Amino acid sequence: MSVEPLTNLSKLCLHTITTRPWSIEEAAAKYSKAGIGGITVWREALEKRDPATIGQMLSDQGLTIVSLCRGGFFSHREPEKRQSAIDENRKIIDEAAALGAPLIVLVCGADPNQMLEESRRQIVDGIGSILPHAEACGIRLAIEPLHPMYADDRSAINTLKQANDACEQLQSEWIGVVVDVYHVWWDPDLRREIKRSGHNNRLFAFHVCDWKTPTTDLLLDRGLMGEGCIPIRTIRGWMEESGFTGYNEVEIFSTIYWEQNQDRFLEKIKKAYLENT
Amino acid sequence: MSVEPLTNLSKLCLHTITTRPWSIEEAAAKYSKAGIGGITVWREALEKRDPATIGQMLSDQGLTIVSLCRGGFFSHREPEKRQSAIDENRKIIDEAAALGAPLIVLVCGADPNQMLEESRRQIVDGIGSILPHAEACGIRLAIEPLHPMYADDRSAINTLKQANDACEQLQSEWIGVVVDVYHVWWDPDLRREIKRSGHNNRLFAFHVCDWKTPTTDLLLDRGLMGEGCIPIRTIRGWMEESGFTGYNEVEIFSTIYWEQNQDRFLEKIKKAYLENT
Numbered sequence: 373m374s375v376e377p378l379t380n381l382s383k384l385c386l387h388t389i390t391t392r393p394w395s396i397e398e399a400a401a402k403y404s405k406a407g408i409g410g411i412t413v414w415r416e417a418l419e420k421r422d423p424a425t426i427g428q429m430l431s432d433q434g435l436t437i438v439s440l441c442r443g444g445f446f447s448h449r450e451p452e453k454r455q456s457a458i459d460e461n462r463k464i465i466d467e468a469a470a471l472g473a474p475l476i477v478l479v480c481g482a483d484p485n486q487m488l489e490e491s492r493r494q495i496v497d498g499i500g501s502i503l504p505h506a507e508a509c510g511i512r513l514a515i516e517p518l519h520p521m522y523a524d525d526r527s528a529i530n531t532l533k534q535a536n537d538a539c540e541q542l543q544s545e546w547i548g549v550v551v552d553v554y555h556v557w558w559d560p561d562l563r564r565e566i567k568r569s570g571h572n573n574r575l576f577a578f579h580v581c582d583w584k585t586p587t588t589d590l591l592l593d594r595g596l597m598g599e600g601c602i603p604i605r606t607i608r609g610w611m612e613e614s615g616f617t618g619y620n621e622v623e624i625f626s627t628i629y630w631e632q633n634q635d636r637f638l639e640k641i642k643k644a645y646l647e648n649t
Numbered sequence: 650m651s652v653e654p655l656t657n658l659s660k661l662c663l664h665t666i667t668t669r670p671w672s673i674e675e676a677a678a679k680y681s682k683a684g685i686g687g688i689t690v691w692r693e694a695l696e697k698r699d700p701a702t703i704g705q706m707l708s709d710q711g712l713t714i715v716s717l718c719r720g721g722f723f724s725h726r727e728p729e730k731r732q733s734a735i736d737e738n739r740k741i742i743d744e745a746a747a748l749g750a751p752l753i754v755l756v757c758g759a760d761p762n763q764m765l766e767e768s769r770r771q772i773v774d775g776i777g778s779i780l781p782h783a784e785a786c787g788i789r790l791a792i793e794p795l796h797p798m799y800a801d802d803r804s805a806i807n808t809l810k811q812a813n814d815a816c817e818q819l820q821s822e823w824i825g826v827v828v829d830v831y832h833v834w835w836d837p838d839l840r841r842e843i844k845r846s847g848h849n850n851r852l853f854a855f856h857v858c859d860w861k862t863p864t865t866d867l868l869l870d871r872g873l874m875g876e877g878c879i880p881i882r883t884i885r886g887w888m889e890e891s892g893f894t895g896y897n898e899v900e901i902f903s904t905i906y907w908e909q910n911q912d913r914f915l916e917k918i919k920k921a922y923l924e925n926t
Contacts, residue, residue: 484862484878488835521798523835524862524878530835558765558800558807585761585801587867601761601801 375609377646378620384645385410385438385619387579388417391634396426404433406638410619411435413471415442415464427472438619439577440464440473443513445481446498447491447528454494457481461502469509475576476506477550478515482528491528496541507546514576515539516550521590532556532565539574548576551611552623554583554594557602563610570614578611580604580649581624594624596640598648605649620649652886654923655897661922662687662715662896664856665694668911673703681710683915687896688712690748692719692741704749715896716854717741717750720790722758723775724768724805731771734758738779746786752853753783754827755792759805768805773818784823791853792816793827798867809833809842816851825853828888829900831860831871834879840887847891855888857881857926858901869904873917875925882926897926 378384386408388399396417403411411430418426430437443464448454468476480495482488499513506513515535518527529535535549549569556562569575582600587593597604608620622641629637655661663685665676673694680688688707695703707714720741725731745753757772759765776790783790792812795804806812812826826846833839846852859877864870874881885897899918906914 487880487883488837492837519797520835521796521864521867524860524864531837534837558797560765560769560808560811583801587798587801590798590864590867603764606764 373606373609373613375605375612377605378649379646381407381642381645382409383619384408385412385436385621386641387412387414387441387621387623389414389441390622390624390641391637392630393634396421397429400430400433400435402635402638404435406642409436410438410621412439412441412621412623413437413473415440415467418467418471423467423470427470431472436619437471437473438621439475439477439514440468440471442477442479444478447481447483447494449483449486454498458498458501461498462505465502465506465509465511468511474510475512475514477577478513479518480515480527480529482523482525484524488523488528492534495528496538499538499542499547503542503544503546507544512546512548512576514548514550516552517555519555531559531561532569533561536565536568536572536574539572545573548574550577550579551575551607552579553602553604553607554579554581557583557607562607566610567614570616575611575614575616576618577621578608578616578618579621579623580608581622589627592625592627594626596624596629597622597644608649620645650883650886650890652882652889654882655926656923658684658919658922659686660896661685662689662713662898663918664689664691664718664898664900666691666718667899667901667918668915669907670911673698674706677707677710677712679912679915681712683919686713687715687898689716689718689898689900690714690750692717692744695744695748700744700747704747708749714748714750715898716752716754716791717745717748719754719756721755724758724760724771726760726763731775735775735778738775739782742779742783742786742788745788751787752789752791754854755790756795757792757804757806759800759802761801765800765805769811772805773815776815776819776824780819780821780823784821789823789825789853791825791827793829794832796832808836808838809846810838813842813845813849813851816849822850825851827854827856828852828884829856830879830881830884831856831858834860834884839884843887844891847893852888852891852893853895854898855885855893855895856898856900858899866904869902871901871903873901873906874899874921885926897922
């Protein structure tokens with residue numbers, strides 16, 4: 373399968389966490405000036421700010437708000453914590469609505485003090501509890517399967533198959549999936565499960581970065597596209613053959629890049645996007 | 650499913666790498682004195698030694714040699730490197746025969762410079778090339794699926810399903826699988842695939858340790874059984890319900906434990922084995 377390179381930045385969306393040192397105001401101005409089409413807002417970027425005001429500011433900068441990151445963390449052995457998570461996720465839905473974000477990314481959660489099966493049941497229950505509110509607010513929810521190295525305390529949903537299965541249990545057009553190449557690139561069933569998501573209109577978002585060799589930190593050592601071994605363009609092709617027409621979202625957590633000059637980093641991102649995505 | 654605790658150390662096998670600071674001579678004496686039944690020898694422990702002499706020494710200490718760690722690393726983009734790997738694995742088979750180890754653990758390899766599918770094909774080809782020699786020497790080979798966080802350069806076989814599929818392609822009673830809880834605990838298909846391995850007489854080995862939260866290093870931060878979130882006893886139950894009667898092998902790579910007094914560490918291992926395995 374041959375996939376054409378991207379020729380412009382209109383479908384590039386940047387996650388605010390990628391350029392973490394920048395405030396959201398600074399990020400918006402820089403992204404806009406760079407000709408980037410979309411922005412995904414991390415909640416930490418909204419701290420001490422009014423979401424509606426930020427939403428208007430982003431719109432004024434010509435940026436499309438792609439999603440709000442992130443809700444979820446439904447799995448807890450203690451019932452009170454599960455209820456708190458549900459309450460918090462309802463607030464996040466309100467926040468997304470005020471911001472003008474049509475989608476919330478769900479990192480579903482896991483509790484190392486119980487079996488994964490139990491965490492998985494709690495995830496489906498938790499999402500089921502907030503779906504009516506999401507639908508009422510016109511906000512879509514996307515389950516992001518996380519790499520199995522996060523199965524202890526971040527997500528008990530670790531493959532796209534599991535995410536698709538959860539969507540089937542939940543039976544709503546407001547629930548879908550995020551395909552983040554970092555989490556799923558290794559999966560031999562990936563192309564088949566992307567097709568399955570697409571067939572059911574559940575391909576809500578696509579995140580890119582790269583897996584470096586060696587990777588020196590489980591969380592904060594992601595690479596720029598092209599620095600690692602993930603066949604990013606091939607996977608983008610699988611998304612597109614399955615009907616995905618949304619943004620290609622660059623989401624990089626990297627202490628190495630956060631310590632660098634962010635303007636220069638932004639230039640590197642643009643280059644890596646055009647050459648290796 | 651209720652699984653009975655282990656009541657003695659006769660089925661405990663220690664990997665020499667677990668107590669890495671000890672030479673193999675020291676390790677053998679200590680394991681034997683501790684009443685441990687089995688030993689798995691890492692090749693690094695054999696450096697500058699004659700395998701047959703070491704095999705005799707281990708036998709004299711009353712230790713059963715469970716396996717030799719490790720062969721594999723068949724995946725390379727360059728044909729010469731693939732051939733070197735095959736030659737090296739033939740030598741490892743000879744080494745196992747001299748040592749008196751009936752089994753070689755295969756960490757199958759991966760090359761970040763090519764697609765995983767290609768690495769996987771090379772693995773099956775590589776194993777196929779060495780199987781006749783293994784059979785001639787009476788040595789069994791066991792594919793160890795590695796955690797997906799090692800898919801870049803250690804193994805393109807990352808689930809037990811993939812290992813079982815590879816065994817089916819290879820069609821030999823001399824090829825089977827290693828189930829290492831660290832690599833496969835997160836897999837929703839684990840119990841089913843263990844049953845499949847057992848049904849085909851391919852459950853060759855069982856490795857235990859634990860997954861700590863947080864894990865601070867991708868390679869060298871494994872925990873003692875009970876320190877993490879892996880349901881080790883439950884998985885042991887799945888092995889036993891599928892017909893496994895072999896050793897429970899403790900394989901811990903940990904800079905933290907290697908820096909400690911190894912005699913005290915051995916006591917901790919014994920305790921963790923009886924209480925949490």
